Every structure is written in C-alpha cells, then in structure tokens.
Amino acid sequence: MATKTRDADATRATILATARAQFGAHGFERTTIRSVAAAAEVDPALVMHYFGSKANLFAEASRLEIPFPDLSDTPPDRIADALVPLLEQVWGSDGAFIPLLRAAATNKVAADTLLEVFVQQVAPALAAAAVDRPAERAALVGSQVLGIVLARNIVGVPPLVAMDTADLVQWLRPVFARYLAGPAPQ
Secondary structure, X not given: OHHHHHHHHHHHHHHHHXXXXXXXXXXXXXXXXXXXXXXXXXXXXXXXXXXOOHHHHHHHHOOOOOOOOOOOOOOHHHHHHHHHHHHHHHHXXXXXXXXXXXXXXXXXXXXXXXXXXXXXXXXXXXXXXXXXXXXHHHHHHHHHHHHHHHHHXXXXXXXXXXXXXXXXXXXXXXXXXXXXXXXXXX
C-alpha cells in the first residue's frame, strides 16, 4: 500500500510540475487539462481526479511559500541584499511566481492569489523593516519587485535580462532603502 501512495505522490508531483511549466509558458487561458495530461503522460481524468478543475490545478501550481528572513534588524540599505537572491529563486524559471504573474493580468483567481501572497507573506516581512507607514512602504517595495520581475522575466527588457544578481542588488539597494526608510511625504 505504501508503494501506491508513493506512486500517487510522484504522479501528482509530475502533473503539478508540468502544469507549472505550461502555465508559465502559455498562461492560464491557453493551458488545458488535456495539454497538461499529455505532457505528464497521464490520462486527463487523472488530472481531474487529483485537482478537480483547471482553476484548482492552477491554484495549486501557483501556491507560493516564500521563506522571508526577519528583516527587522537589517539596515535599510541592505534589504536588497537579503531580498533579491531570495526572490530570484521564486521568480526564476522553476518558480511558481512567473505563471502567477502572467495570469494575474487577465484572471481574477490568479490576481487574488497574487494579492494573497503579498498580503500574507511579502507585506509583513517588508513592514518589519519600515521606519513608519509600513503598509505603504511595503506596497512600494512590492510594486518595484513586480515591475522588475515583469520587465525582466516576462517582457524581456534586454538590459534587465542581462543583469546579474549582484548588479541588480546594487541598483535596488538605494531604491528599497528610500522606500523603507526615507522621508515620507507629508
């Protein structure tokens, strides 16, 4: 019986990995249960058995758990050093963030999922580093990150695509520091 569970777990994981890749490459609308099943080499009924619907499959494939460090003692001019390498793992080609970001522009479920990630994971981590007005400051850093990810990984702006992590950190250090600790408008 344990063998069947392991096989079921492996099959489910294969379907999920395939779905992540397809949602990332084709978006929510153009990815189908049949295309995921074919690429995963399973029957479409098995995809439905594990996930119930395309929306549920997408939600599961888009689930993000970002292990944010405690930023409360990190100097504002070093927040980028802590965040950018961590976030590059999430927004990289194997991460769940790119399919979620692609779909969020046209799909309410994806937009809600992205907002949930921001509200539950990103904002609290960034708020710990803010000198005041934590919600606004966290939202500004979050919007900067979304813009970078969109320009670099979806639109493919050449200078951003070519930029390595160390250079990206250098560019973002003063921006994140300004957003989190600079004087707030009156």
